Amino acid sequence: MIKWLVLLIALFGVLGAQDRPGEELNxxxxxxxALEEEKSPSADLYVNIADTFYQFGQYPWTLLYSERAxxxxxxxxxxxxxxxxxxxxxxxxxxxxxxxxxxxxxGTALAAFFVFLFVFFALASxxxxxxxxxxxxxxxxxxxxSALFLLIAIHLQYFSPLPAIIVNSTAVYRGEGVDYPFVSxxxxxxxxxxxxMETSDDGEWLKIEASNGMIGFIPIKVIRII
Numbered sequence: 418m419i420k421w422l423v424l425l426i427a428l429f430g431v432l433g434a435q436d437r438p439g440e441e442l443n444x445x446x447x448x449x450x451a452l453e454e455e456k457s458p459s460a461d462l463y464v465n466i467a468d469t470f471y472q473f474g475q476y477p478w479t480l481l482y483s484e485r486a487x488x489x490x491x492x493x494x495x496x497x498x499x500x501x502x503x504x505x506x507x508x509x510x511x512x513x514x515x516x517x518x519x520x521x522x523x524g525t526a527l528a529a530f531f532v533f534l535f536v537f538f539a540l541a542s543x544x545x546x547x548x549x550x551x552x553x554x555x556x557x558x559x560x561x562x563s564a565l566f567l568l569i570a571i572h573l574q575y576f577s578p579l580p581a582i583i584v585n586s587t588a589v590y591r592g593e594g595v596d597y598p599f600v601s602x603x604x605x606x607x608x609x610x611x612x613x614m615e616t617s618d619d620g621e622w623l624k625i626e627a628s629n630g631m632i633g634f635i636p637i638k639v640i641r642i643i
Contacts, residue, residue, distance in 0.1 A: 442473045460490035467499045476503040477607040481582040484610075484643045488522060507608040526570035533563035578612025578626055580643040587640075589633035593622040600633035613642065 449466045456462070467482035480503045486496035540556035586607045589600040605611070611625040614632070622634045 445469050460486040460493050464495045476506045477584040479503040480608050523570045523574040526566045530563050530566040533559045578614050581613050581640050583609040585639040587635045593617040
């Protein structure tokens with residue numbers, strides 16, 4: 418009888434231990450997501466979230482939050498390393514992780530706009546004190562450059578495909594629904610980076626472009642915007 422009790426205790430102990438990693442993951446993520454709501458998002462916060470997902474083997478989500486960290490800090494070494502390791506764990510090749518994200522981000526372009534606008538106002542103030550053709554033309558150049566960066570920021574934010582990560586492997590369909598044929602016989606693997614082009618009227622499907630140029634529709638539940 419005692420032997421059976423010991424076996425039952427051992428069995429339930431093993432089952433409980435198997436549940437604990439998921440519970441621990443949920444607790445840690447709840448704390449980090451609470452911080453995200455309380456404070457402004459930052460590279461360090463997203464790196465912590467990515468690292469938590471990595472420790473529990475959730476590599477597509479690690480890639481997602483690594484990419485979000487890199488939006489705030491493109492040279493963040495911790496985010497780059499987590500991204501590299503997750504890609505290796507998912508066996509993704511370069512064609513699947515190629516940057517759907519443009520080299521220049523909207524935030525970077527907007528920051529450049531304000532820098533050159535500040536330069537323009539500084540030169541305009543200087544010109545009031547000292548009339549000079551060099552200052553005049555430099556101010557004009559700064560104003561033109563600032564306007565260009567503003568246009569780039571608007572284009573990137575509102576007219577270019579939004580970069581996203583596939584968090585669950587999915588087929589790509591030719592239309593908005595599973596009744597449509599597949600675009601390809603090979604599904605998009607989890608962790609792939611794509612560009613979101615438009616949303617269906619019911620909000621359930623997204624038109625995407627994969628890094629290899631394939632265009633089609635996927636359900637919104639399998640993807641997250643970076």
